[in-house]
Amino acid sequence: MTSPLILMLSALAPSAALLMLWQRQRGRGRKDLPGFAETLVVSRHLFTLLIHVQKHRGMSSAWLAGDAGFLPRLRDQAVLVETLLPALQAHARLEGARPLPCFTANEVGLFIFHWRNLVESQAGKQAEQSIAEHGQLIAQLLRWLSALGERRIEPLFAGDQLGRVRNFAHRLPLLTECLGQARAIGSSVAARQACSAVARVRLMFLVGRAEALLDQAAQAADDGRISRQARSMIGDLTHVVRTSMLLNDGVSVSPDAYFVIASRAIDAVVAWIDDSGGRLQGLLHQAAMADMSSAVAG
Numbered sequence: 299m300t301s302p303l304i305l306m307l308s309a310l311a312p313s314a315a316l317l318m319l320w321q322r323q324r325g326r327g328r329k330d331l332p333g334f335a336e337t338l339v340v341s342r343h344l345f346t347l348l349i350h351v352q353k354h355r356g357m358s359s360a361w362l363a364g365d366a367g368f369l370p371r372l373r374d375q376a377v378l379v380e381t382l383l384p385a386l387q388a389h390a391r392l393e394g395a396r397p398l399p400c401f402t403a404n405e406v407g408l409f410i411f412h413w414r415n416l417v418e419s420q421a422g423k424q425a426e427q428s429i430a431e432h433g434q435l436i437a438q439l440l441r442w443l444s445a446l447g448e449r450r451i452e453p454l455f456a457g458d459q460l461g462r463v464r465n466f467a468h469r470l471p472l473l474t475e476c477l478g479q480a481r482a483i484g485s486s487v488a489a490r491q492a493c494s495a496v497a498r499v500r501l502m503f504l505v506g507r508a509e510a511l512l513d514q515a516a517q518a519a520d521d522g523r524i525s526r527q528a529r530s531m532i533g534d535l536t537h538v539v540r541t542s543m544l545l546n547d548g549v550s551v552s553p554d555a556y557f558v559i560a561s562r563a564i565d566a567v568v569a570w571i572d573d574s575g576g577r578l579q580g581l582l583h584q585a586a587m588a589d590m591s592s593a594v595a596g
Contacts, residue, residue, distance in 0.1 A: 334582055337450040338575055340389045341443060341467065347382045348439045348471065349568055351413070352478035354379060355432035356560070359482040360553045362425040363489035368553070376417050383410055400445035409438055425486040429479070436475060444468050451578070459581060461518030466574040469515045474567050476508040477535065481560035484539060488553040493543050501543060505536040515570075524573045531566040535559050 354375045361368040390406040393399045416431050447467020455463050483500055487493045493501070512532055516525050538559055542551040 334451065334454055334579070337446055338579060340393070341446050341451075342572075342575065343382070343385055343389060344439055344443050344446070345471065345568070345571060347379065347386060348436060348443070349474065349564065350375065350379050350382065351432060351436055351439065352474065352481070352564070353561070355429060355436070355478065356481040356485050356557060358420060358428045358432065359425040360485035360489045360557065362420070362423055362428055363486035363553075365485075365489040365553045379413070383413075386410075398449060400449055401442045405438075409435060425482075429482045429486075432482070433479070436478070440471055440475060443471050454582060455578070459578070462574050462578060465515045465519050466571060466578060469511055469518065470567055470571045470574065473508060473511040473515065474564050474571075476504050476511060477532065477560060477564045477567065480504040480508065480535065480539065481557065481564065484543060484556050484560060485553050487543055487549055488551050488556045491549045493549055498544055501539055505539050508532060509536065519574065521570060521573060521577075524570050528563075528566040528570050531563040535563040 354372065357368045357372040357375055361372055387403065387406055387410075390401055390403040394402040394404075412431075413435055416428075416435070420428060444467055447463055451463050451467060452460060480501060483497055483504070487497050487501070509532070512529060516529070519525075538551055538556065542556075543549050
């Protein structure tokens with residue numbers, strides 16, 4: 299089955315030429331902005347990489363906590379991440395040539411070095427150490443995404459649409475990371491069938507933070523069915539955390555079952571991110587067509 303994360307890279311219209319024409323018509327202040335279509339390609343690639351590194355972290359934590367059944371999937375996941383790195387390097391070379399780049403080839407090279415070192419040194423680590431090391435890489439991807447949103451996308455929109463831009467490039471990616479951390483920590487808890495005091499506090503914080511980010515994103519852009527689906531899936535996850543991990547009678551969910559529930563919540567947010575990007579693309583297309591019509595009529 300084709301991954302929906304890979305399909306995110308394929309829905310890229312309107313054309314770059316149309317967007318470039320519109321930018322020229324919108325005035326001198328917009329001439330130097332990179333095309334939105336190209337920025338969307340880069341952003342979606344970073345999203346895809348982000349989600350797969352998060353998934354690798356969750357599998358690693360379950361494996362290192364004692365569930366050997368995750369090892370084959372973990373190896374496959376590392377290979378999948380590797381397939382995404384050449385395109386990231388290509389994007390970095392182009393981005394690095396622009397004024398005020400959002401990320402550079404050197405930064406990406408360092409990211410890849412740390413990623414490969416993490417993969418090679420996984421065996422024998424504590425799950426908590428693996429979670430922390432993955433977290434540093436993920437934080438870098440989130441910074442790059444946020445920079446693309448602020449420098450490349452926000453200047454193209456105004457007013458109410460800025461909320462959707464910030465959902466796309468900032469709030470919703472942060473939400474996936476809250477859920478991703480909860481998946482990683484919860485997977486290790488489920489593998490050990492015990493929840494330490496530290497893990498308990500962290501899980502309580504993460505599910506509360508996820509709910510707050512979800513509310514903020516919904517208030518910024520009411521996206522109907524897609525946001526309601528994310529709320530439902532996140533509700534399933536938070537219910538399992540609160541009733542099957544944090545109660546005094548112990549942990550009553552398996553690592554596999556918990557991993558699936560958490561992954562469904564994250565996938566629902568990924569779908570929301572993709573929907574937000576498509577809506578922004580549609581708005582920009584409508585504005586471009588309106589401006590072209592005005593130019594012809596004038």
